[in-house]
Amino acid sequence: MHSNSVPADVRWAIVKWPDDAPRGAVAAFCAEHGISRQVFAKIRKRARDEGQMPRPPRSPGPRGRARPGPTEQ
Template sequence: MSRNEPVDPRVRLAISQWPDDAPRGAVTTFCAEHGISRKTFYLLRSRATAEGPAALLEPKSRRPHTSPTQLGDDIKTQALQVRASLEQSGLDHGPISVHAKMTAMGLPAPSTASLSRVFRDAGVARAAPNKRPRASSMRRSSCTAGDRGFSWIGKTTSRTVDRENRRGSTAAFAAVEQTKQDGIPVRAFC
């Protein structure tokens, strides 16, 4: 039986009816037969004595009692008020701007993702399905693992333009006949 799998109700019933004067080694044998640990047995047994045998038949909820990272209603209200004031003044009123404004005002500022979720839940965010995702404008580097690292160069250097990234980069390549003693070490960046 895996650790996250709940214990079978028949096993729970047997544990709740376990006699106090069971012979020595009976718990170990019982646990081995039913595929549970002795620790689980004793946890269930103590729960049965504390809460009664009926409480043992159903597993306890694994849901946490509190959610410490959940935003409070006061912070949500403050965020919505800051957003409304930015919108009234004609400024950008997105999550990034609201986060910056709340930080500047000395208020506890949740993350931009949390602010976005608050605005969406409150119904004040405008849906923009035709808007491009933010990461779509980032280009992937065309460098390979061999392009990175130290290269030994002498007199042969060339200026190239990386067309994909649209920036200039100095590429330095050593001629095949050049040796390490002829050149100087440079770091080749992509």
């Protein structure tokens, strides 16, 4: 599962994840919810960096060049 398709309730559980969770708990959580540990870590890091509920990844921006508008005469 890609990080932008993780449901909000799973994201919230990751944000609230305890620092002292037992060994193997992250792997079990990820397997249960069908996400990779890398996605888990990415969501957790973004929440720590931004200090809030992480949103899906930001769009990289428009693809290609903008179409030229009508020319002024």
